[in-house]
Amino acid sequence: MKYLFSIVITTTMLLSACSNNAKEQALIKQQAIAAVKDSLKLDSFKRAEVKKQEDAKIAAQVREEKRTLLLAERNEAASQPSHNYSNEASAPAKKKGWSEAAKGTAIGAGAGALGGALIDKKKGRGAIIGGVVGAGAGYLIGRDKDRKSGRVQPKN
Structure with a gap:
């Protein structure tokens, strides 16, 4: 009986010691895991905030560099003379639409044909001659206006 009683007491002590300790260890482990996860989340938020601040600084530097380059270009353009001293003649910008010569030709042909038809007794012959003249x-007249405006280079 002594032998049986000692076995029961030993078993009871082992079971009671194991069960309480395991629960406590599991609870401690869960708390540690939760704390690590929270610190990782907090760390990632801090890193994200630092990254945003760095990006903002870089963007400000880029804006400042662009502004500096733009001001330098403006100053450079202002310091250069606007007239050209080279021997080459500068080509004027191409103008769109009818040239003065084309307009003059059309108007002169119409007016000459009308005047020739009114003056000559043979209407067809007068209109043709008046239109050509x-x-x-x-x-x-139109070509002279084009030369004065710079659309056509004058002959030297």
């Missing part, structure tokens, strides 16, 4: 005169 008017077109020639209108072209010469």
